[in-house]
Amino acid sequence: MRTIMMMLDTLNRRALSAYGGEGVLTPNIDRLAEQSVIFDQHWSGSLPCMPARRDLLTGRAAFLEKGWGGIEPFDRTLPASLREAGIFSHIVTDHYHYFATGGENYCQSFSTWDFHRGQEDDPWVSSIKELPAPERYYGQVRAQCDKNRTRFAREEDYPGPRTIQAACDWLEKNGREDRYFLTVEAFDPHEPFDTPDHYLAMYQDNYEGPPYSWPKYGTVDVPPEALAHIQKRYAATLTMIDHWLGKLLDTMERLDILDDTLVIFTTDHGLLLGEHEQTGKNVMHVYNELANIPLMIRLPEGRAAGTRIKAVTQNIDLMPTILDYMGAAIPDTVQGASLRGLLEGTQEKVREAALYGYHGMCVNVTDGRYSYMRAPVSKDNYPCYAYTAMPTTFRSYLGGVAPERIEAGRFLSYTAYPVFKIPESTQGVTYARNQFVMETRLYDLANDEHQEHPLQDEAAEARMIELLNQAMKQAGAPEEQYVRLGLA
Known part of the structure; x- marks a missing residue:
């Protein structure tokens, strides 16, 4: 038995056709959805990025105790619980917050980890000389981000595609082994929305205003044409990472490992791009665009494909679900519930709220x-x-x-x-x-x-x-x- 968890950052469920979305091209996520059980009432817990990941790796909602921060020395994590059961774990990611102050001990709890540089403000490209900033722009422009972008000459150079390709390479070497947990985590479509122009062209973007790829957090403060442009940039970035997810799905199919693999697809939270007259996250109410997140689980052999689950679930339920399917003990500190009963039709709900x-x-x-x-x-x-x-x-x-x-x-x-x-x-x-x-x-x-x-x-x-x-x-x-x- 294997588990592969694919996680995108900042994924709005309303961008996905499986949740009624229209206009965003995600044929490979659609392809996975057709083979999966879809959860309609799945919710985040602690927000934003690192708090959500602590929830996922500990099975506990921690936001009432603290905000952004590292895994605590007393936390009992998913990778550690798997290790105790003799199960290998690996994470491949371009989420650089893991390696900044406040992101301690997340990747290090896995058996091995693989980090791909260059997203957002990752202190990667080293240049004392600053690049010239645009005279006019909307949203945010940051010097380190612009330096990192100088390395993105081809699509294959972008951190998201590099991350997914590295996951494919890992599966080529290890995929047919038994009893492992693989996390494949792409920062995309997190802002700033960086993608080659040909993906943006799919959305007939004719914007000619000041540069705008990174929205501010708060009340919308740009003209309608700029807001439409940032929405298209988000869609284009999602389409790019969907294309690479297709390569990952192709690899799994070619290796013929899906009959004995649990595949999970989810995110940490969403993002506002004009809804409620706001852009971003963190400073406004936690509207459903932020907290009601996608969850698709493909069972071994594609069992129950097409089933939709209306029961209320949330991110802290993933750790006990993975441990349950992998035959590992669930620590008594876990607050979440295994979703196995919902997935296999023996249970109607796991929580009231x-x-x-x-x-x-x-x-x-x-x-x-x-x-x-x-x-x-x-x-x-x-x-x-x-x-x-x-x-x-x-x-x-x-x-x-x-x-x-x-x-x-x-x-x-x-x-x-x-x-x-x-x-x-x-x-x-x-x-x-x-x-x-x-x-x-x-x-x-x-x-x-x-x-x-x-x-x-x-x-x-x-x-x-x-x-x-x-x-x-x-x-x-x-x-x-x-x-x-x-x-x-």
Whole structure:
């Protein structure tokens, strides 16, 4: 038995025909969808990139404890659990956040790992001399990204294609072996949307304005023609990586390994490209475009192909599912549930609701019918703490503002390992990151799929508050989170 997990970053399910999308060319993802079980109510947990990956590798939603950061020394990970069962694991990726400060110990937990350089701000191409920046542009332009782009002379030079080709090469050498777990992870279609011109030409893009390949996070601040252009750039980048995924599928078929292989296709989160008058992520409410993510699972021999599952699932369920199919023990720290019963028709649901969000922002819950976004009750977001034994975060360190207020102790119920308790809010000081999300909202997804009309319904809100409390309790939420959200 083998498991191959294919993961794209920032994949909007509404771009895929399997989820009703139109206009984006993804023939190979469509091909996989035809052979797979499709999950309609699959949700992220912790956002964005690295928090989502910690969820995937530990089977726990960690965003109530901390945000962006490394795998903790007390985390019991998927690759480590596989190793204990004698199962080899390998990851091939171009996601450079794994190798920046705040991305420690993810790839290193695999038996082997393979990293392909050049995405976004990866400090790869070394040049003291700066390239000239455009006089006018929309969105973001970053010097290191422009230096990296000088290496992309051919399509094969782009990091996404290099990553998928490396996965094909690994399978050529190892694919027919038994009992391994392979993760194939492409950063595309994450911004900036870099792709050869011939993919952009597929979308009849005639844009002639200032350069725009990397949207800012926040309210749309570009003219309609630029917004249309960035949407086409996203589609073109997705079409490019789909083309290379086709090579990976071809390799699996040619090696004739699919009869005894579990194939998983998913993402970490989506991205806004004009929906809700916003672009990006991180600073706004976690709308469905961000949190309701695609999941396709191809069972060995293509069993149950074409089945659609309506039960609520989320990313923390993938670790126990993989361990279940691979015959490995599931650690008692895992909060997710194996999806095997859903996949094989012996179970109707694994959870009542999915809990998701960013650390220190709204805490969100959905039962598939309603989505509820619970905002902090005060502008200072007090009280809020990060709990970690490794105080790194996105390219920086936690606690530098007020180190004298950091405590250390055994604050987490599921481990005896001591951690730092680091204040992330100060009483009376406005917490700027919450500027877009200071309003609690309820949406009826059955009648308002695109979340355009917040609902006033006391009975529905009361039920969602009950689900929120239950989900937070199951997740082991620190007590101050209930105070922060006005739930205490």
